[in-house]
Amino acid sequence: MLRPRMGTRKKVHAFVRVKPTDNFPHEMIRYGDDNKSIDILLKKDTRRGVVNNQQTDWSFKLDGVLHDASQDLVYETVAKDVVSQALDGYNGTIMCYGQTGAGKTYTMTGATENYKHRGILPRALQQVFRMIEERTTHAITVRVSYLEIYNESLFDLLSTLPYVGPSATPMTIVENPQGVFIKGLSVHLTSQEEDAFSLLFEGETNRVIASHTMNKNSSRSHCIFTIYVESHSRTLSDEKYITSKINLVDLAGSERLGKTGSEGRVLKEATYINKSLSFLEQAIIALGDQKRDHIPFRQCKLTHALKDSLGGNCNMVLVTNIYGEAAQLEETLSSLRFASRMKLVTTEPAINEKYDAERMVKNLEKELALLKQELAIHDSLANRTLVNYDPMDEVQIAEINSQVRRYLEGTLDEIDIINLRQIQEVFNQFRVVLSQQEQEIESALRRKYTLIDKNDFAAISAVQKAGLADVNGHLVGEPDGQGFGLGVIPFSFKPGKKIKSKKTFKDQLSIPVRKEGASSPLSTKELDISPSKTQLILPPRDGDVKDMRDRETSSTEPFPSDSPKEELRPPRPSTPPSKPVAFEDFKNERGSEINRIFKENKSILNERRKRASETTQRINAIKQEIDTTKEALNVQKALREKQGEYENKGLMIIDEEEFLLILKLKDLKKQYRAEYQDLRDLRAEIQYCQHLVDQCRHRLLTEFDIWYNESFFIPEDLQVALKSGCSIRPGMVPINRVVSLGEDDQDKFSQLQQTMLPEGPESVSFYNAKVKTEQKHNYLKAITGLQQVNKK
Ligand code: ADP
Ligand code: MG
Numbered sequence: 001m002l003r004p005r006m007g008t009r010k011k012v013h014a015f016v017r018v019k020p021t022d023n024f025p026h027e028m029i030r031y032g033d034d035n036k037s038i039d040i041l042l043k044k045d046t047r048r049g050v051v052n053n054q055q056t057d058w059s060f061k062l063d064g065v066l067h068d069a070s071q072d073l074v075y076e077t078v079a080k081d082v083v084s085q086a087l088d089g090y091n092g093t094i095m096c097y098g099q100t101g102a103g104k105t106y107t108m109t110g111a112t113e114n115y116k117h118r119g120i121l122p123r124a125l126q127q128v129f130r131m132i133e134e135r136t137t138h139a140i141t142v143r144v145s146y147l148e149i150y151n152e153s154l155f156d157l158l159s160t161l162p163y164v165g166p167s168a169t170p171m172t173i174v175e176n177p178q179g180v181f182i183k184g185l186s187v188h189l190t191s192q193e194e195d196a197f198s199l200l201f202e203g204e205t206n207r208v209i210a211s212h213t214m215n216k217n218s219s220r221s222h223c224i225f226t227i228y229v230e231s232h233s234r235t236l237s238d239e240k241y242i243t244s245k246i247n248l249v250d251l252a253g254s255e256r257l258g259k260t261g262s263e264g265r266v267l268k269e270a271t272y273i274n275k276s277l278s279f280l281e282q283a284i285i286a287l288g289d290q291k292r293d294h295i296p297f298r299q300c301k302l303t304h305a306l307k308d309s310l311g312g313n314c315n316m317v318l319v320t321n322i323y324g325e326a327a328q329l330e331e332t333l334s335s336l337r338f339a340s341r342m343k344l345v346t347t348e349p350a351i352n353e354k355y356d357a358e359r360m361v362k363n364l365e366k367e368l369a370l371l372k373q374e375l376a377i378h379d380s381l382a383n384r385t386l387v388n389y390d391p392m393d394e395v396q397i398a399e400i401n402s403q404v405r406r407y408l409e410g411t412l413d414e415i416d417i418i419n420l421r422q423i424q425e426v427f428n429q430f431r432v433v434l435s436q437q438e439q440e441i442e443s444a445l446r447r448k449y450t451l452i453d454k455n456d457f458a459a460i461s462a463v464q465k466a467g468l469a470d471v472n473g474h475l476v477g478e479p480d481g482q483g484f485g486l487g488v489i490p491f492s493f494k495p496g497k498k499i500k501s502k503k504t505f506k507d508q509l510s511i512p513v514r515k516e517g518a519s520s521p522l523s524t525k526e527l528d529i530s531p532s533k534t535q536l537i538l539p540p541r542d543g544d545v546k547d548m549r550d551r552e553t554s555s556t557e558p559f560p561s562d563s564p565k566e567e568l569r570p571p572r573p574s575t576p577p578s579k580p581v582a583f584e585d586f587k588n589e590r591g592s593e594i595n596r597i598f599k600e601n602k603s604i605l606n607e608r609r610k611r612a613s614e615t616t617q618r619i620n621a622i623k624q625e626i627d628t629t630k631e632a633l634n635v636q637k638a639l640r641e642k643q644g645e646y647e648n649k650g651l652m653i654i655d656e657e658e659f660l661l662i663l664k665l666k667d668l669k670k671q672y673r674a675e676y677q678d679l680r681d682l683r684a685e686i687q688y689c690q691h692l693v694d695q696c697r698h699r700l701l702t703e704f705d706i707w708y709n710e711s712f713f714i715p716e717d718l719q720v721a722l723k724s725g726c727s728i729r730p731g732m733v734p735i736n737r738v739v740s741l742g743e744d745d746q747d748k749f750s751q752l753q754q755t756m757l758p759e760g761p762e763s764v765s766f767y768n769a770k771v772k773t774e775q776k777h778n779y780l781k782a783i784t785g786l787q788q789v790n791k792k
Contacts, residue, residue, distance in 0.1 A: 012284065013317045014343040015078055016336065017066040018324040019103040025326040037061045040333055060336045062343055067324075071110055074319075075123045082246065082315045083127045086229055087140070089242030089351035091314035093249065093306065094120060097277075097338060098321030099331040100219040100253030107319055108225075108250040112204055121225055121248050125196040128227060128246075137235050143228040144196060145187045146203035148210070149301045150221035151272050155210070157203035157223070158186050173301065178354075179245075179308040187228065200225065220269040222276065222302050223250040232356065239360035243352045247309045251277065254338070255331055276300040281338065284310055288345030313350035318342045383662075385670060387418055392425055402684070404429040411687035412680060576712035586704045594703060598696035605689035612682040615675055622672045629668060633661045 016038060018029075030039045040058045066074055082092035096104035110119025125144075132140045146157035154171040158164060164186040171184035190196040207223065227246040252273045279299040286295045287310060297307040310316065320339040322332040372389060379387050392400070404426060406412035415426055445451060452459045576582070587595040636658040654662075 009346045009348050010315070011063075012288070012342045012345045012347060013063045013078075013315075014320065014339040015064045015066055015318070016060075016062055016320045016322060016339055017069065017074060017103060017107055018322055019101075019106075020068055021324045023326075024324045025329075028326055028329060029324060029332075031065050031067060032061075035065050036063060038065050038336065040329065040336070042329070058333065058336070060340050062320075062339055066319075071107075071117055071119060071123075074107060075120055078317055078319055079120045079124055080127065082317055083124045084131065085315055085349070086227070086244040086246045087128065087131050087135070087231065089231070089244050089353065090349045091245050091247075091309050091352065092316070093247040093309045093314055094317045094319065095247075095249040095251055096319045096321055097251050097254055098335050099255040099323070099328065102253075102321035102323050102328075102331075102335075104250050104253075104319075104321045105219075107321060108223075108248055109200075109204060112201060121200055122197060124227060124246060124248060125200065126193055128229065129193040129196070135231075137233060138231045139234050140229060140231045141189065142191075142196065143187045143189050143230075144199050145182075145185050145226045145228070146199070147182060147185055147224045147226070147305065148207065148221050149224070149276075149305065151269060152276075152301050154182065154185070154301060154305075156185050157206045157210075158188060158199060160206055161186070161188075161199075161202060173304045175307070179352075180305065182305060219253045220273060222252050224248070224305065225250075239356045239358075239363055240353050241356050243354055245309055247306060249306070251280075254335060256334070276302045279303050280306075280310075281341065284316075284342060284345050287347070313348055315349050316345075316347055383666060383669065385666075385673060389419060389421065392421065397425060397429070400425050401429045401432065403680075404433055406680075406684050406687065408433065409687055411683045576708075579708065582708055582712075583704055586707055587700070590707055591700055591703050594696060594700045598693065598700055601689060601692040601696055605686065605693050608682055608686045608689055612679060612686060615679045615682060619672065619675045619679060622668055622675060626665065626668045626672060629661060629665045633658065633665060636661060 028041055030041065031037070032039070038060050040060075042056045064077055066077065069077070079094055082094060086092045094108075096108050098104050106117075106119065108119050109121050111117035128142055132138075132142070144158075148155040148157050154173075156164070156171065169184060171182050174181055174183045188195075188199055190199065203223075203225065207221075225248045227248075228243070229246070230241065230243045232241040254273070254277055256270075256274065279296065280303055282299075283295055283297055283303040286292045297303045297310075303310065308314075318339060320335045322328070322335050375387075375389060379385075400422065403412060403415050407415055417423060452463065454460075577585075636655075640654065640658065
């Protein structure tokens with residue numbers, strides 16, 4: 001990340017350094033008094049035709065003219081600021097430009113054998129390490145690399161170090177969001193000045209050796225020595241840290257082609273050099289032009305490698321090395337022109353800030369803890385009982401899941417909002433419940449039915465061949481075609497409802513049956529709904545449903561019996577007893593066990609309802625008291641405000657009475673919550689018991705229905721078959737043999753059965769289909785049973 005220094009647009013600093021000479025042409029080269037301008041004057045009769053009859057005087061204004069300047073002064077003038085700002089995070093680039101022999105290498109590297117004459121490079125390293133020593137507040141690391149670009153090829157001048165070794169693949173310039181780096185270039189961590197110097201010398205040596213062994217002219221290559229600085233604050237737990245690079249560039253000689261009549265290798269070198277230097281100039285000028293958004297960095301290796309270190313956001317210094325000799329005036333002019341063009345370029349240095357992920361996490365954790373404390377204080381001031389903001393554990397999630405289920409079932413009116421995390425978990429659990437229900441429905445369907453894709457004609461025709469379905473895909477024997485056919489589930493119902501409640505019921509059922517009806521021989525499975533044994537279910541009549549429920553809680557009987565009891569004796573009476581009468585008998589005989597469980601469940605249900613109503617009353621009472629307390633508190637508060645408030649160090653002083661009221665209110669709210677929680681639990685239990693009661697009633701009625709038909713309406717021959725047992729059991733009576741109940745009775749039964757459907761009318765077609773299918777199944781079984789009996 002770059003952070004620009006506001007309003008600090010800077011120009012590229014351009015200096016000119018004149019190489020000392022014994023015969024300095026004073027009449028041709030003049031310096032201004034400000035030591036910043038340099039004038040070149042040519043006599044008209046100069047032998048060099050090029051300048052004849054053309055402009056003869058040039059004046060260049062630069063940032064400084066270094067004439068007879070010591071290495072020390074050059075460093076102070078040119079490099080010192082750039083280096084010191086690099087430690088604050090600003091990239092810096094210092095380049096030496098000029099014709100071969102004008103003193104670029106002398107300026108940059110200096111005389112390696114003479115300390116006094118050392119150049120910018122060793123001095124920069126010294127300054128960096130000196131500054132690190134001074135900055136005890138920061139942990140600063142230094143790395144260096146030394147790159148040479150020769151004929152557009154990259155060479156690592158430090159690859160000879162034993163621990164580096166030559167790179168197997170050629171180096172490439174890689175760009176990433178952090179900047180530009182050269183893949184394959186060795187970068188060396190240096191903890192002290194001396195190591196850094198060793199590296200510098202290693203590189204210099206390689207530069208010289210390469211010029212011999214590879215027959216390459218060292219003045220034809222660009223050399224970039226880079227110092228990488230990374231600075232972390234030791235004192236601040238700041239996750240930000242800064243990085244910077246100082247590029248010290250010794251450019252190839254700028255002399256132009258043609259002067260020496262170059263050919264072959266030299267020509268090639270010269271072409272590359274001219275190109276790269278002119279690209280460098282183009283890139284820098286483009287950088288200075290704020291209207292330009294494309295900078296041609298990739299045109300050559302030099303500009304590409306320096307992409308994040310040129311112009312733009314870094315400190316840039318150009319040292320133009322010139323000869324102080326009349327014979328070199330043409331190149332000198334060319335170099336000075338380059339310098340003055342560079343000087344016009346503006347840059348906007350910016351700090352390279354990066355983020356230390358580890359520190360950032362630590363700081364965020366700290367802040368989180370603080371905010372939590374803040375929240376706790378806020379809650380206690382707002383009289384909220386302790387709210388937990390931590391991530392939820394399994395138990396809490398399970399609780400939310402149960403709330404959501406109860407909410408969906410309708411036993412919970414609303415889910416209280418506690419905090420954001422809880423809200424999110426509620427939504428999450430909605431999704432969980434929904435997808436579970438979908439799966440349950442599907443697996444329930446698959447258990448029972450073979451689902452065939454409507455578009456799978458092969459499968460459909462196979463089923464048709466087997467005689468199980470008619471051409472429309474309806475099961476054989478479905479006159480209305482509304483039953484459970486083949487293909488996509490052909491009914492509309494609310495996803496999951498029945499199956500889900502059925503499962504919950506099953507799950508729940510096993511508990512009270514075992515616990516409160518321990519002697520019950522009926523297993524969960526046996527108590528399960530068996531719609532196969534019921535009549536078809538018809539849409540409910542709204543009022544009746546409620547009516548039936550009310551009745552069932554007040555009376556202990558599931559079936560209203562107004563007629564007097566009649567004894568049911570074998571042999572079978574010529575006229576069957578009325579259904580209510582027969583029902584009484586059934587409850588005492590065959591249905592006694594179910595009836596007992598049914599009654600037990602109902603008494604539990606009633607007991608829970610009573611408790612729920614008591615709890616509701618208590619809650620109301622507490623609510624009232626809360627209201628009165630609040631009112632009293634308000635009065636007290638108003639009084640205090642009227643009398644003038646006392647403050648002590650920003651804290652409000654309240655009297656004891658008000659304080660006690662606050663405490664009381666807090667206590668009441670706590671009670672209120674506890675009671676409310678109880679009520680919620682009770683409601684869940686009530687819902688649960690209600691299911692049990694419903695299912696028991698259903699079972700009782702179903703069994704009764706079968707028993708009644710078998711006892712009074714089934715022909716004698718079938719009775720024999722039933723008695724001989726084998727494959728026919730109650731519930732397997734062929735439906736075509738079962739005499740229908742009277743209009744009224746059937747109606748009543750249908751209504752009763754409707755009350756067993758908690759889902760409402762949408763589910764009717766679903767159950768109808770289910771019942772029909774089961775009936776068909778049982779019918780086929782019974783027929784087989786009868787055939788076997790007849791054979792005997
Ligand atoms: P370049 O790198 O530009 O080709 P060099 O730095 O190699 O030129 O300089 C050529 C020669 O001139 C070297 O022997 C160097 O020591 C000498 N020289 C260059 N500038 C100075 C200077 N300012 N003072 C003393 N000697 C210099
Ligand atoms: Mg040189």
